[in-house]
Amino acid sequence: MSVQAIVPDYRGVVRDRFENFHGNQLVYVAWDKHLMFCAPFAFPVPPEMSFKSLLTDVATDVFAVHPEFDQLDWSKAEWLLDGQPFIPQLDVALKDQGISHKSVLRFQTPELKGYMGADI
Amino acid sequence: MNKNKVTTMAAKKLSLKEKYSLLTRDLDWEFSYQDRKDAFPMEEFEGIKITDWSKWEDPFRLTMDAYWKYQAEKEKKLYAILDAFAQNNGHLNVSDPRYVNAIKLFLTGISPQEYQAHQGFAHIGRQYGGVGARIACQMQSIDELRHVQTQVHAMSQFNKYFDGFQSWSNMQDRVWYLSVPTSFFHDARSAGPFEFLVAIGFSFEYVLTNLLFVPFMSGAAYNGDMATVTFGFSAQSDEARHMTLGLEVIKFLLEQHEDNVPIVQKWIDKWFWRGTRLLTLVGMMMDYMLPNKVMSWKEAWEVYFEEAGGALFKDLARYGITMPKYAALVEKEKEHISHQAWWTFYTHGHATGFHTWIPTDEELDWLSEKYPETFDKYYRPRWEMAKKLEAEGKRFYTKALPQLCTTCQIPMLFTEMDDPTQIAYRDTVYNGDRYHFCSDGCKDIFHDEPEKYVQSWLPVHQILQGNCGGPGVEQVLSDYYHFNVGADNMDMKGSPDEKRWKQWKGVA
Amino acid sequence: MSKVYLALQDNDEARYIVEAIEEDNPESTIIHQPAMIRIEAEGYLVVKRETVEEKMGRDWDMQELHLSLITLGGNVDEDDDQLSLSWNE
Numbered sequence: 001m002s003v004q005a006i007v008p009d010y011r012g013v014v015r016d017r018f019e020n021f022h023g024n025q026l027v028y029v030a031w032d033k034h035l036m037f038c039a040p041f042a043f044p045v046p047p048e049m050s051f052k053s054l055l056t057d058v059a060t061d062v063f064a065v066h067p068e069f070d071q072l073d074w075s076k077a078e079w080l081l082d083g084q085p086f087i088p089q090l091d092v093a094l095k096d097q098g099i100s101h102k103s104v105l106r107f108q109t110p111e112l113k114g115y116m117g118a119d120i
Numbered sequence: 121m122n123k124n125k126v127t128t129m130a131a132k133k134l135s136l137k138e139k140y141s142l143l144t145r146d147l148d149w150e151f152s153y154q155d156r157k158d159a160f161p162m163e164e165f166e167g168i169k170i171t172d173w174s175k176w177e178d179p180f181r182l183t184m185d186a187y188w189k190y191q192a193e194k195e196k197k198l199y200a201i202l203d204a205f206a207q208n209n210g211h212l213n214v215s216d217p218r219y220v221n222a223i224k225l226f227l228t229g230i231s232p233q234e235y236q237a238h239q240g241f242a243h244i245g246r247q248y249g250g251v252g253a254r255i256a257c258q259m260q261s262i263d264e265l266r267h268v269q270t271q272v273h274a275m276s277q278f279n280k281y282f283d284g285f286q287s288w289s290n291m292q293d294r295v296w297y298l299s300v301p302t303s304f305f306h307d308a309r310s311a312g313p314f315e316f317l318v319a320i321g322f323s324f325e326y327v328l329t330n331l332l333f334v335p336f337m338s339g340a341a342y343n344g345d346m347a348t349v350t351f352g353f354s355a356q357s358d359e360a361r362h363m364t365l366g367l368e369v370i371k372f373l374l375e376q377h378e379d380n381v382p383i384v385q386k387w388i389d390k391w392f393w394r395g396t397r398l399l400t401l402v403g404m405m406m407d408y409m410l411p412n413k414v415m416s417w418k419e420a421w422e423v424y425f426e427e428a429g430g431a432l433f434k435d436l437a438r439y440g441i442t443m444p445k446y447a448a449l450v451e452k453e454k455e456h457i458s459h460q461a462w463w464t465f466y467t468h469g470h471a472t473g474f475h476t477w478i479p480t481d482e483e484l485d486w487l488s489e490k491y492p493e494t495f496d497k498y499y500r501p502r503w504e505m506a507k508k509l510e511a512e513g514k515r516f517y518t519k520a521l522p523q524l525c526t527t528c529q530i531p532m533l534f535t536e537m538d539d540p541t542q543i544a545y546r547d548t549v550y551n552g553d554r555y556h557f558c559s560d561g562c563k564d565i566f567h568d569e570p571e572k573y574v575q576s577w578l579p580v581h582q583i584l585q586g587n588c589g590g591p592g593v594e595q596v597l598s599d600y601y602h603f604n605v606g607a608d609n610m611d612m613k614g615s616p617d618e619k620r621w622k623q624w625k626g627v628a
Numbered sequence: 629m630s631k632v633y634l635a636l637q638d639n640d641e642a643r644y645i646v647e648a649i650e651e652d653n654p655e656s657t658i659i660h661q662p663a664m665i666r667i668e669a670e671g672y673l674v675v676k677r678e679t680v681e682e683k684m685g686r687d688w689d690m691q692e693l694h695l696s697l698i699t700l701g702g703n704v705d706e707d708d709d710q711l712s713l714s715w716n717e
């Protein structure tokens with residue numbers, strides 16, 4: 001049973017359908033083991049946006065406040081897309097490399113240990 | 121009834137048991153020309169089987185005459201103190217102006233839920249075939265209405281002198297962190313009458329409400345806030361009855377039919393999990409927002425859940441009920457969640473309707489002492505970082521909106537409990553859409569009823585869909601949330617609250 | 629055996645009630661906390677009307693307990709003369 005309802009075949013309204021975001025899709029981005037940022041960020045972006053543009057035009061501004069950001073080399077970052085290892089193609093649109101509405105992108109930088117080496 | 125009989129009845133003083141039986145048995149009637157099922161249409165769809173409503177018993181055997189009498193007395197006592205509090209400028213006696221922010225969170229986060237409890241009990245009180253249950257729910261519904269009213273009255277004194285109290289009822293439906301308690305009650309109220317009673321009456325009132333009121337009200341006493349102590353304890357005197365009702369409900373359902381056992385267990389698992397997630401906000405209030413601290417969240421959890429709840433579930437074992445599914449995980453979480461939550465609020469302090477701050481050095485030491493296993497290792501470095509940034513004039517506020525858990529609606533701030541440096545991610549794809557969760561508990565709840573939770577009104581997504589005004593966060597805060605931006609939000613340091621306090625106290 | 633408990637507001641009335649509880653439940657533990665008094669005991673605790681009346685020096689209705697009660701743990705049974713808390717294990 002997909003819901004305990006008093007009427008038969010009850011169906012809920014899907015509130016976060018792609019169509020509700022006026023042409024954007026949601027992408028969540030997190031820098032693993034850098035808990036200065038308490039949770040992943042939610043960005044509304046066009047599915048046609050390139051991965052490079054997501055990094056430079058969207059993510060950079062938000063993550064740049066971290067003291068280790070200057071040492072961050074995007075080309076060395078390791079990525080997970082929805083929990084699976086992922087190699088991004090910088091000039092390809094998000095939608096053409098499997099980054100769909102409400103996908104989670106996490107990047108890991110094993111050589112950067114966070115503020116005071118405490119994964120912060 | 122003839123006149124003669126009335127006089128004889130009045131002459132004899134009825135015992136509690138007799139009065140209760142007259143009220144709850146002799147007021148009911150048989151349905152002779154209507155189908156009982158039409159009168160109580162919600163009684164069966166949840167799968168709960170009731171064979172004999174007359175087995176329902178209120179152990180307090182409270183009747184309406186006694187109810188009104190004692191509630192009136194409670195009110196008189198309470199309002200005498202609230203008057204004294206106002207006449208003596210009680211707001212000046214609080215330990216520290218930071219304290220008042222805990223009260224702002226209480227008014228916006230908790231009081232509106234008292235109102236939802238009132239509505240919920242009024243609704244289900246109509247839905248049961250048994251009079252005893254209907255009356256108990258009616259009394260609780262009136263109690264809960266009293267709670268919201270007394271809380272608003274008590275806090276109106278603070279509203280005259282501090283920012284952030286002005287639009288609590290509007291904020292309830294709109295503000296990102298307030299969707300956590302609001303959606304909790306929406307979830308319960310949109311369930312059937314038996315699930316509501318297990319959710320609110322048992323899981324919340326019996327198992328968890330002590331963690332909300334008792335340490336928090338002792339905390340108010342410790343911080344010189346007589347108004348809050350008084351409404352808190354006055355409400356809590358009803359709570360003792362609510363808790364007892366919650367426990368009686370569970371026993372009643374379990375005794376009525378063995379088929380009820382797995383249904384009740386599933387609800388206990390669900391609502392225990394939802395409740396502990398909700399109480400994250402309380403943990404944060406206790407550990408970070410009370411300047412004079414009574415006990416840590418961890419200690420409160422140990423006394424009020426592990427000890428008291430342990431006894432309860434041992435008692436229920438004879439029905440085949442076991443400890444809630446994620447109780448063991450929550451035992452680990454008590455070391456972490458208050459710290460993870462306050463860091464989240466601190467870093468989102470531009471978007472909160474109360475002030476946030478870095479704990480003082482003495483408070484940091486208190487936290488180290490209370491959380492020897494975790495605080496220095498995982499959490500103190502964050503505050504060292506925050507202090508450094510603040511000293512450089514770069515008080516840290518995050519620049520984008522957080523991802524939320526679909527079920528509990530809390531930002532995805534919780535870590536794996538075996539690795540507190542790693543955010544916990546859970547997700548699922550349902551009918552082609554992806555959904556995210558903070559935990560297995562929240563994912564389980566979604567999976568059980570996906571058609572319910574696909575409807576989650578997630579504040580971040582609503583903002584990003586353009587449904588909350590804007591375009592910028594600043595306009596959402598001022599026009600949609602009704603914050604006084606620059607006064608209600610941001611750091612305690614430099615706030616108008618702080619400035620006024622210093623003036624009143626004559627310190628520069 | 630698990631603990632049953634009740635907590636009362638720390639007020640004038642409650643002090644007599646606590647005295648009565650202490651007398652009727654010699655094994656109980658009384659814990660003073662800010663603004664409240666917690667009484668706990670292994671398995672069983674009883675509040676008796678007669679003892680409270682003796683301590684207060686006036687008539688006292690069992691249901692007046694609700695005016696000072698903050699919280700309790702255990703299965704409740706109340707009639708005109710007593711309120712008891714117990715666990716059945």
Ligand SMILES: [Fe+2]
Pocket residue numbers: 234237263264267355
């Ligand atoms: Fe309440």
Ligand SMILES: [Fe+2]
Pocket residue numbers: 237264325358359362
């Ligand atoms: Fe309640």
Ligand SMILES: [Zn+2]
Pocket residue numbers: 397525526527528529530557558559562
């Ligand atoms: Zn969750």
